[in-house]
Amino acid sequence: MKFNAFKSATIGAMTVLAGACAGQEAMIEVNYGYLPVPTMPLFAAEAHGLFEDFGVDVTLIKFTSGPAQFQSLQAGSIDLAQGALAAFYMASTRGLEAKWVYNIGDASAISGLVLSKGSSLESYADLADQSITAPPGSILHLFHVSQAMDAELDFDRVDFVPLPPPQAVSAIQNGNVDAAWLWEPLLSIAEANGAVQVSNASEIGLHDVFGLAAGGEWVESEEGRDAVARVSRALTAGIEAYEQDPGPTLAKIEEMTGIKPELAQSVIARTNWATVTDQVAESNVFSLTGPEGSGAIIDWVEDRALAAGLINATGAGVDFLNPGPAQMAAQ
Structure with missing residues (x-):
């Protein structure tokens, strides 16, 4: 994607700061749990040595499911876990002791609803007495719940698989099912085999914000806050590194996720990436402090998750957010 001048200036400032920090501060060790998806800022920072430039020694630990990350974060075997804001917030209502510290991007433009070949849908209410699938407890599951609520469609009228x-x-x-909520690249694979996309999450105003959760006690410590601030700066600088030379990042993505460069580029181009400045802006979906940001998404998640029985109790709300490291990084 192309970045506006404001974001470019922010990223440029991060690059200058990296040069100033290099070699001047003791390295902080961080265990970072990641998922095998093309998270461009992460793999750009890794490919270009930006974590080291900002004084943080990052060990990347691969996970293939959210629950495994939750357990490792709770046990303290990882310091940071990357995933969907919605998933981590719902886990916090079930006892996960963590704080949300950084928004990496919004993947809603690569999420959508598809119908089986020959099916039609004039409104979401038409799914009554039909079947639909999504990963249980995921943001895609919440997209289904939200659309059903907006259409005043009784959950019991839909066979959720x-x-x-x-x-x-x-x-x-x-x-075998009439409809499915999918992410890329599976969305394109389904379409190539006859499925018909009828909704794009971004186009209908839904958000799939993903980023970093940190261990609650760790991020409250001085070292933890400093570490997250350094990681945040490296991720922001990674965006410019990719824009200038995508090759090393794409190679790192293929090495660590198995995703080929052509597909990775397609996903990266359609994802809305966030900078450090976005975390502290007032009117921004990525804001950790503003009324239109992560707090509003948490309210949306909680309302729909409670309605669908995905959670049984309210959580901490905006107190789940810890903007301190991002505020430190933005200074």
Whole structure:
């Protein structure tokens, strides 16, 4: 994607700051749990040595599911965990002791609703007495819940079939379900095999914000706050590094996730990436402090998750957010 001048200036400032920090501060060790998806700022920072430039020694630990990350974060075996804001907030209502510290991006433009070949849908209410699939407890599940609520569609009138994404693709292609919420690249795979996309999450005003959760006690410590601030600066600088030379980042993505460069570039181009400045802006979906940012998304998540029985109790609300490291990074 192309970045506006304000973001470019912010990223440029991060690059200058990296040069000033290099070699002047003791390195802080951070265990970072990541998912095998093309998170451009992360892999750009890794490929270009930006974590080291900002004084943080990052060990990347691969996870393939949210629950495994939650357990490791709770146990203290990782310091940071990357995933969806909605998923981590719902986990916090079930006892996960963590704080949300950084928004990396919004993947809603690569999320959508597809129908099986030959199906039609004039409104979401038309799913009454039909079947739909999404990964259970995911942001895609919440997209289904939200659309059903807006259409005043009784949840009991829809046969919800909980499937992991690869199985969901097979189900929609084989006509075993009538509709499916999917992410890329599975969205394109389903369409190539006859499914028809009818909704794009971004175009209908939904947000799939993802970023970093930190261990609650760790991020409250001076070292933890400093570490997250350094990681945040490196992620912002990674955006400019990718813009200037995408090759090393794409190679790192393929090495660590198995995703080929052409597909990675397509996903990266359609994802809205966030900078350090975005975290502290007032009118921004990525804001950790403003009324239109993460707090509003948490309210949206809680309302729909309670309605669908995905959580049984309210959580900490905006207190789940810890903007301190981002504010430190933005100074």
